[in-house]
Structure formats: C-alpha cells, structure tokens
Amino acid sequence: MSCRAFSFRRFWAVVVKEFIQMRRDRLTFGMMVGIPLMQLMIFGYAINADPKHLPTAVLAADNSPFSRSLVWALRHSDYFNIVRVAESETEIHDLLQRGEVQFVVHVPVDFEHRLLRGERPSVLLEADATDPMATGYALSALNSLIEHVFDRDLKGPLASLKARAGPAELRTHRHYNPENNTQYNIVPGLMGVVLTMTMIIITALAITRERERGTMENLLSTPARPFEVMIGKIIPYILVGYIQVFLILLAARFLFRVPMVGSLPLLLAVMLLFIAANLSVGITFSTVARNQLQAVQMAFFFFLPSILLSGFMFPFRGMPDWAQAIGEVLPLTHFLRIVRGILLKGNGVADLAPELWPLGLFVLVVLTIGIKRYRQTLD
Amino acid sequence: MNGDLAIDVTGITKRFGHRTVVNDIPMQVRQGEIYGFLGPNGSGKTTFLRMLCGLLTPDAGSGRCLGYDIRTEAAEIKKHVGYMTQRFSFYEDLTIAENLDFVARLYGLPGRRQAVDQSLEALGLQERRDQLAGTLSGGWKQRLALAACMIHRPQVLLLDEPTAGVDPKARRDFWDEIHRLAAQGLTVLITTHYMDEAERCHRLAYIAYGNLLTRGTVDEVIQAAGLTTWEVSGLGLHATADRLRGREGVEQVVAFGNTLHISGRNPALLEASVRAGLKPEHRCDRVESRLEDVFISLMETAKDNWAK
Numbered sequence: 001m002s003c004r005a006f007s008f009r010r011f012w013a014v015v016v017k018e019f020i021q022m023r024r025d026r027l028t029f030g031m032m033v034g035i036p037l038m039q040l041m042i043f044g045y046a047i048n049a050d051p052k053h054l055p056t057a058v059l060a061a062d063n064s065p066f067s068r069s070l071v072w073a074l075r076h077s078d079y080f081n082i083v084r085v086a087e088s089e090t091e092i093h094d095l096l097q098r099g100e101v102q103f104v105v106h107v108p109v110d111f112e113h114r115l116l117r118g119e120r121p122s123v124l125l126e127a128d129a130t131d132p133m134a135t136g137y138a139l140s141a142l143n144s145l146i147e148h149v150f151d152r153d154l155k156g157p158l159a160s161l162k163a164r165a166g167p168a169e170l171r172t173h174r175h176y177n178p179e180n181n182t183q184y185n186i187v188p189g190l191m192g193v194v195l196t197m198t199m200i201i202i203t204a205l206a207i208t209r210e211r212e213r214g215t216m217e218n219l220l221s222t223p224a225r226p227f228e229v230m231i232g233k234i235i236p237y238i239l240v241g242y243i244q245v246f247l248i249l250l251a252a253r254f255l256f257r258v259p260m261v262g263s264l265p266l267l268l269a270v271m272l273l274f275i276a277a278n279l280s281v282g283i284t285f286s287t288v289a290r291n292q293l294q295a296v297q298m299a300f301f302f303f304l305p306s307i308l309l310s311g312f313m314f315p316f317r318g319m320p321d322w323a324q325a326i327g328e329v330l331p332l333t334h335f336l337r338i339v340r341g342i343l344l345k346g347n348g349v350a351d352l353a354p355e356l357w358p359l360g361l362f363v364l365v366v367l368t369i370g371i372k373r374y375r376q377t378l379d
Numbered sequence: 380m381n382g383d384l385a386i387d388v389t390g391i392t393k394r395f396g397h398r399t400v401v402n403d404i405p406m407q408v409r410q411g412e413i414y415g416f417l418g419p420n421g422s423g424k425t426t427f428l429r430m431l432c433g434l435l436t437p438d439a440g441s442g443r444c445l446g447y448d449i450r451t452e453a454a455e456i457k458k459h460v461g462y463m464t465q466r467f468s469f470y471e472d473l474t475i476a477e478n479l480d481f482v483a484r485l486y487g488l489p490g491r492r493q494a495v496d497q498s499l500e501a502l503g504l505q506e507r508r509d510q511l512a513g514t515l516s517g518g519w520k521q522r523l524a525l526a527a528c529m530i531h532r533p534q535v536l537l538l539d540e541p542t543a544g545v546d547p548k549a550r551r552d553f554w555d556e557i558h559r560l561a562a563q564g565l566t567v568l569i570t571t572h573y574m575d576e577a578e579r580c581h582r583l584a585y586i587a588y589g590n591l592l593t594r595g596t597v598d599e600v601i602q603a604a605g606l607t608t609w610e611v612s613g614l615g616l617h618a619t620a621d622r623l624r625g626r627e628g629v630e631q632v633v634a635f636g637n638t639l640h641i642s643g644r645n646p647a648l649l650e651a652s653v654r655a656g657l658k659p660e661h662r663c664d665r666v667e668s669r670l671e672d673v674f675i676s677l678m679e680t681a682k683d684n685w686a687k
Contacts, residue, residue, distance in 0.1 A: 218468035221434055
C-alpha cells in the first residue's frame with residue numbers, strides 16, 4: 001500500500017501546506033490578485049492605440065469664414081482638441097518644442113483669397129511626430145476632413161469649386177521625426193525602461209538580501225552607519241545603470257541612427273535624477289519586502305504600469321484622464337519626455353522644467369518614506 | 380570605568396509593542412570574565428545583546444559598556460565590541476579572506492593586510508583563505524565568524540549561541556580559545572543552552588520571559604535555588620516517574636539516561652515522597668543538585684507572561 005507510486009494523501013498534504021503558506025504570505029497573495037486586475041484595467045480601459053482628442057493649436061492668419069469653418073470642423077472631430085489659438089510662428093514652435101500640443105493647424109494669410117480663385121491653397125499641419133503612433137490616425141482623419149469641410153461655404157456660384165479634387169490642399173510637416181521612424185521613439189525610451197527595471201529590482205533585492213541572510217545585523221553592529229551602508233550598496237548599481245545607458249546610446253547612434261539633436265551631457269545629468277527616483281522606489285520596497293521574492297514582485301508591480309502608462313508602448317494622450325493622472329506620477333513618463341525631448345527635439349533645461357520638477361518631487365516624497373521606514377526596521 | 384567592570388548596566392528594558400521582551404535587567408561583568416547568559420528560547424537574550432552593542436535602543440535603563448554610555452555612545456561602543464550573531468552572518472559568496480578583509484575595512488584597521496593574515500593564521504584558516512565561506516562546514520563557519528568579530532581586537536565579545544550545531548570537538552576547541560582570550564583580558568558575554576558550557580563560565584545569569592531569575596557563580600546559582608535532589612536507578616523507571624510526579628514535595632522528575640532525578644525545595648517532604656514511591660529493587664541516593672536541575676526548575680516556575 002505505502003509503496004504505491006502516487007499517493008493521493010501525500011499529494012494532498014503538499015497541496016494543503018502550499019495553501020497555508022500562500023495565505024500567510026499576504027503580499028504574494030495580494031500580487032497574485034492585484035497584477036491581473038491591474039493588467040485588466042490597463043489593457044481594458046487605459047490603452048488605446050488610436051488616440052483621440054489630441055491637443056492642437058490653431059494659427060489662423062486669415063480670419064475668413066473658411067478658416068472659421070475649418071476650426072469648427074476640427075473642434076467637432078474626435079481627433080483634435082483645440083487648446084490654443086496661437087498668435088505667431090515662434091509661439092507655435094515653442095508649443096511643439098515643449099510638447100504642449102501635438103499639432104498646429106496653420107491657415108496662411110491669403111487662404112480665402114486663393115481658395116476663391118480656385119488655386120487650391122494649402123493648410124499646413126505641423127505635427128510633433130516623435131511618436132508616430134500618436135499622430136498617424138489623426139493625420140489621415142484630417143485628410144478626409146479637409147475634402148468636405150468647406151462644402152457648406154461653397155454654395156451658389158462657388159459650388160463649382162467643390163467638384164475638383166478638393167478646394168484646398170493639406171500639407172503636413174512632421175517635426176522631429178520626418179520619416180515616421182518608430183525606432184526613433186522606442187530606442188531612446190528603452191533607456192528609461194531598462195533603468196527602471198535594473199535600478200528598482202536590483203536595489204530592492206540587494207538590500208532585502210542583506211536582511212534575509214542576516215548579514216545586515218552584522219553590518220550594523222560594526223561602526224558602519226546605515227547611511228554609509230545604503231550609499232555603499234547603491235553606488236555600484238548606479239554605475240551599472242550608466243553602462244546600460246552607454247550601450248543603448250551606442251546602439252541608438254550606430255545601429256538605429258537615431259538623431260541626437262540635443263546635448264548629451266545634459267541627458268546624462270538629468271538621468272541622475274531619474275536614477276535617483278528609481279533607487280528611492282527600490283529602497284522603499286526593500287523596507288516593505290520580507291524576502292527577495294516579495295522584492296521582485298513589488299518591483300514588477302511598479303514596472304508594469306511604468307511600461308504601459310508612461311507612453312513608452314502606447315500613446316500617452318490616447319489614455320483616459322485617470323490613466324494619464326497615474327502616468328504623470330510615474331518617473332518613467334517624465335523621463336521619456338525628457339529623453340525624447342533632448343535627443344529628437346534638442347530641448348534645453350528651460351524646455352524640460354515641466355518634466356524635471358515632478359521627478360524631483362517624486363524623489364523627495366518617496367525617499368522620505370523609504371528612509372522613515374528604513375529607520376523603523378532597525379529598531 | 381567603574382572599578383574593573385567592562386559592562387555595568389541596570390534596569391535595561393525593551394518593549395516591542397505591548398510585549399516586554401527584556402524587563403528591568405541589570406548586568407555587571409568584570410573585565411576578563413566569561414559571563415554565561417542563559418534562558419529558554421525567546422527569553423530576550425538576543426535582544427539584550429543587541430542593546431549592549433548599540434543595535435537597539437533600550438526603552439528604559441542605563442549603564443556603561445567599556446565606560447561608554449550605552450544610550451548616547453553606541454558608535455564608540457561598536458568600535459570596541461565584537462558581536463557574533465546567532466546565525467552565520469558573513470557573505471557566503473565571498474571567500475574567507477575577502478570576508479575578513481571587508482570587516483577589517485569597516486573598522487578602518489591600520490595594516491589591514493597583516494591583520495587579515497594574522498587572523499587567518501591564528502585560527503588556522505590560512506590554507507583555506509580562498510575558499511568561499513558558503514562551502515564551509517558548520518564548525519569552520521563558526522571559526523570564521525569568530526575570527527571576523529575578533530579582527531579589530533575588541534575588548535568585549537558578545538557571542539549569541541556561538542556553538543549551536545557545532546560538533547563536540549569543535550565546541551571544545553572553541554571554548555579553549557575563549558578561555559585563552561579571556562586570560563588575556565578579553566571580556567566575554569556568551570549565550571548558550573548547553574549545561575557543560577554554562578559550567579565553563581565564570582559567572583552566569585539566567586533569564587526567562589525577559590526577567591532575571593538568578594545570577595552568580597555556578598555554585599552560588601545552585602545554592603540560591605535551595606533544591607534537594609535524589610537520584611533513583613533501577614528498572615521500570617518510566618512508571619516510577621509517573622508515580623512520583625505530583626506527590627507532595629516533588630517538584631520535578633527528570634530522566635537522565637538510566638537514572639531519574641527527583642528534586643524539590645522541601646527536603647523532608649521530598650524524601651518521604653521519594654521513599655514511599657519506590658519499589659524495593661530501586662536504588663536511591665541523595666545527590667548534589669546540578670545546574671541542569673536548577674535551570675529546569677527555574678524555567679518551570681517562571682511565569683510565562685506571554686502565554687495565556
């Protein structure tokens with residue numbers, strides 16, 4: 001009897017034991033429920049590969065019924081959300097540079113005049129094409145919109161203008177990424193993703209491991225101060241982070257030919273702030289996690305929304321407001337804008353300010369929590 | 380320093396939440412003394428050691444370790460105290476020499492390389508210097524841990540169950556080493572569950588559930604317990620033990636191999652009960668109470684203030 005190859009009782013004993021342990025490890029259990037729920041919410045509700053209501057500015061140099069019709073039609077299309085009426089070319093340029101708007105619709109001065117003369121004047125659409133995915137659908141929507149937008153205005157004697165290929169022509173100008181090259185967007189963004197992954201997992205693990213193996217107690221019984229231990233453990237990984245960045249930058253330059261318009265030293269300097277943000281998350285996790293498995297799970301729990309809600313994989317502006325609000329909290333979101341801003345748009349510090357302060361605030365808040373909790377775990 | 384006391388603390392108390400883990404414990408240890416610290420598992424020994432070496436701050440109590448205030452001068456104390464944790468707490472993925480070198484760096488030892496070499500030499504670990512610590516057997520790990528916490532030549536050594544899981548030969552060598560170091564003036568505070576080790580200490584303290592129950596030399600501790608013990612030998616001891624338990628004056632019946640130890644605090648009552656409970660074929664003699672009899676008695680009478 002007892003030599004049977006498979007004993008249901010023995011098998012059941014193991015099953016029962018596993019369930020008891022699973023119940024004890026609340027965090028793991030929470031993650032097992034939490035991660036699928038989070039994925040469901042993100043993929044089901046937040047992600048939208050066809051982003052609509054993109055912020056658009058209008059520069060209507062020609063204040064005619066035609067341009068008013070165009071603005072009206074844009075307002076009522078799903079794709080464009082007119083947030084600004086610009087006054088000058090420089091203003092347009094600034095708006096695009098800082099990423100405040102995705103598109104600028106530019107109606108030239110003599111638009112009405114030339115349209116009425118049947119010269120097919122062009123409307124200029126300037127797009128921030130750093131992320132081709134975010135602009136593609138909107139561009140094609142505008143193309144068909146322009147065909148019929150003036151139908152109501154072209155009545156009576158002007159009706160003949162409708163018959164032609166279109167009363168006006170749409171010219172598009174894709175800034176920063178004229179070839180619509182997805183790599184230009186993904187490869188720099190990858191730096192942020194890789195850093196997030198390494199910095200959070202490795203720091204959370206390194207500190208948790210020290211505690212799990214009991215070596216932390218030993219360390220702290222020597223004259224080594226907690227701060228010295230912490231910094232000493234982190235610095236080597238920052239170095240590793242920079243090596244990763246260096247490799248990706250090399251690949252971006254020589255394999256993918258990603259344009260590098262802005263200042264590399266600026267990028268490397270700003271990166272330190274981003275690394276600090278991730279390290280502070282790692283440290284905070286390490287004060288909560290009781291073992292290395294939990295540390296990895298928590299890192300994953302943070303990594304998932306970072307990748308999905310930051311605008312790395314899916315257009316940020318395509319997400320509903322609540323998802324964008326979560327995204328705004330994540331360091332990766334701001335870092336992506338920074339790295340794309342510097343490499344593709346040539347942003348300087350002033351352009352980056354709106355992304356830098358949230359990162360700084362994040363470090364401050366999370367590090368405070370982490371250090372507070374870290375102190376408690378000693379006593 | 381107060382006279383030649385290396386450790387002089389009073390009223391040390393530590394609470395975790397509502398639990399008082401260490402309750403109002405005093406301790407005076409002379410320089411060059413080996414002081415045994417005993418008590419059941421979870422009695423607060425480790426917590427007490429952690430407070431002495433500055434890892435934890437006591438909730439109440441005060442005192443000095445090597446003349447430094449344990450509340451305000453933890454940093455100074457750490458420089459002159461070696462603490463060996465219960466669990467092996469060095470790096471298993473570093474070699475023996477790398478572990479020692481790391482510790483030597485932490486203490487900022489001058490002449491670090493020589494210090495590491497000397498310590499390897501002294502403990503006979505020189506040939507194994509490049510072996511990963513994780514591949515060492517229990518006895519060798521313990522020697523490494525001792526070498527590491529001695530590398531900065533501390534004046535006080537705090538050892539938390541250093542010989543748990545170590546074979547008798549290694550244990551004996553370890554104690555010879557401790558006695559040699561103590562003879563040179565090192566003060567050692569050591570926790571243990573082994574009676575033979577307790578008997579090798581100059582003085583002892585016994586705590587249970589955070590309270591100090593007794594302290595003094597081995598003889599003093601035995602005397603203070605006021606215990607009388609009878610040893611019974613013969614056949615059918617298990618049944619005899621059951622019969623004796625619960626009789627008037629019999630406080631504990633413990634089997635020691637082929638003999639029973641029956642102890643109590645009232646000699647007359649105990650003797651009457653023992654004689655009444657025995658069969659003719661049993662031999663019984665009055666013997667000296669041993670440390671173990673005393674500790675078991677203390678442990679059983681200590682009120683477990685955590686259990687309901």
